[in-house]
Amino acid sequence: xxxxxxxxxxxxxxxxxxxxxxxxxxxxxxxxxxxxxxxxxxxxxxxxxxxxxxxxxxxxxxxxxxxxxxxx
Amino acid sequence: xxxxxxxxxxxxxxxxxxxxxxxxxxxxxxxxxxxxxxxxxxxxxxxxxxxxxxxxxxxxxxxxxxxxxxxxxxxxxxxxxxxxxxxxxxxxxxxxxxxxxxxxxxxxxxxxxxxxxxxxxxxxxxxxxxxxxxxxxxxxxxxxxxxxxxxxxxxxxxxxxxxxxxxxxxxxxxxxxxxxxxxxxxxxxxxxxxxxxxxxxxxxxxxxxxxxxxxxxxxxxxxxxxxxxxxxxxxxxxxxxxxxxxxxxxxxxxxxxxxxxxxxxxxxxxxxxxxxxxxxxxxxxxxxxxxxxxxxxxxxxxxxxxx
Numbered sequence: 098x099x100x101x102x103x104x105x106x107x108x109x110x111x112x113x114x115x116x117x118x119x120x121x122x123x124x125x126x127x128x129x130x131x132x133x134x135x136x137x138x139x140x141x142x143x144x145x146x147x148x149x150x151x152x153x154x155x156x157x158x159x160x161x162x163x164x165x166x167x168x169x
Numbered sequence: 170x171x172x173x174x175x176x177x178x179x180x181x182x183x184x185x186x187x188x189x190x191x192x193x194x195x196x197x198x199x200x201x202x203x204x205x206x207x208x209x210x211x212x213x214x215x216x217x218x219x220x221x222x223x224x225x226x227x228x229x230x231x232x233x234x235x236x237x238x239x240x241x242x243x244x245x246x247x248x249x250x251x252x253x254x255x256x257x258x259x260x261x262x263x264x265x266x267x268x269x270x271x272x273x274x275x276x277x278x279x280x281x282x283x284x285x286x287x288x289x290x291x292x293x294x295x296x297x298x299x300x301x302x303x304x305x306x307x308x309x310x311x312x313x314x315x316x317x318x319x320x321x322x323x324x325x326x327x328x329x330x331x332x333x334x335x336x337x338x339x340x341x342x343x344x345x346x347x348x349x350x351x352x353x354x355x356x357x358x359x360x361x362x363x364x365x366x367x368x369x370x371x372x373x374x375x376x377x378x379x380x381x382x383x384x385x386x387x388x389x390x391x392x393x394x395x396x397x398x399x400x401x402x403x404x405x406x407x408x409x410x411x412x413x414x415x416x417x418x419x420x421x422x423x424x425x426x427x428x429x430x431x432x433x434x435x436x437x438x439x440x441x442x443x444x445x446x447x448x449x450x451x452x453x454x455x456x457x458x459x460x461x462x463x464x465x466x467x468x469x470x471x472x473x474x475x476x
Contacts (some may be wrong), residue, residue: 132380141179141189158403159226159227159372160403
């Protein structure tokens with residue numbers, strides 16, 4: 098499957114079908130820190146991704162606020 | 170995997186709530202979570218106009234969208250921070266969001282006032298996030314007061330609050346712990362109420378909401394956030410969450426229920442009035458005026474050929 102990782106825009110290929118959670122783990126994401134997107138729908142972490150899927154893995158983590166008060 | 174609520178195929182799995190949701194049920198769940206937080210914490214009174222601080226990121230745009238959906242009268246406030254292409258994209262997304270929904274938006278371009286975050290940070294040698302936070306707090310209060318908004322809503326989520334709590338506990342920052350609440354009441358006539366309606370919503374949930382609602386937000390991370398301590402804390406908390414789902418929510422909720430009331434009962438000394446701008450200050454000048462003066466001084470020295 099072809100995977101685009103955001104925000105880095107890195108492209109990755111993984112051979113064979115996998116559970117979404119396993120793909121996230123292989124890419125170094127902790128559970129709940131990235132969305133797995135196929136087309137215009139989200140893929141739950143325990144669902145399967147097929148070998149010929151085009152997938153977007155989008156990180157959801159943002160930050161950088163000063164310690165005194167996180168101001169976003 | 171089926172939706173816990175309606176048994177349709179689920180699109181999202183929320184381990185901390187032991188629930189799976191289809192799109193329609195997730196959006197309902199999200200809106201109800203925010204609605205309950207607002208009601209329980211008495212964040213916004215009926216009929217109050219809300220100034221929503223919007224960065225162009227997922228959290229603040231999701232917040233604005235859900236507040237509009239809940240029927241609140243809102244105006245967006247966006248500071249164009251002057252952090253290169255990142256800020257340009259953030260402003261573009263925010264303006265497009267407001268225009269598409271016909272929502273009022275106030276935009277403050279900091280660069281036009283000589284206060285682009287990167288310039289200020291470079292001139293004053295302060296951390297960019299510190300300078301950015303000081304300016305945001307100043308403009309949020311000043312514009313809210315000047316334009317008659319009693320309340321400012323920000324997009325701080327559960328992950329932000331848990332990371333901040335961890336940082337405050339690791340350093341036993343007692344005054345900061347005493348003020349870490351989802352609602353901050355004004356302590357000066359030129360402060361307004363600050364509320365965080367997403368304080369029980371994870372970053373993941375906010376991102377899922379934005380995605381499902383078709384909100385075009387800035388996915389790129391602020392370049393100044395690279396290596397930020399808050400991200401280290403978030404990573405630690407996400408490792409804990411992976412091993413024990415619900416830890417972040419429990420950490421923040423139990424702090425607010427059990428520890429925070431005792432800390433908050435200590436008397437707070439009210440702020441003075443800044444001699445520079447009339448806003449609240451804890452010295453003669455407020456943090457914003459000190460930052461502006463330092464920036465101007467360094468800029469003049471540099472123009473004169475000094476360092």
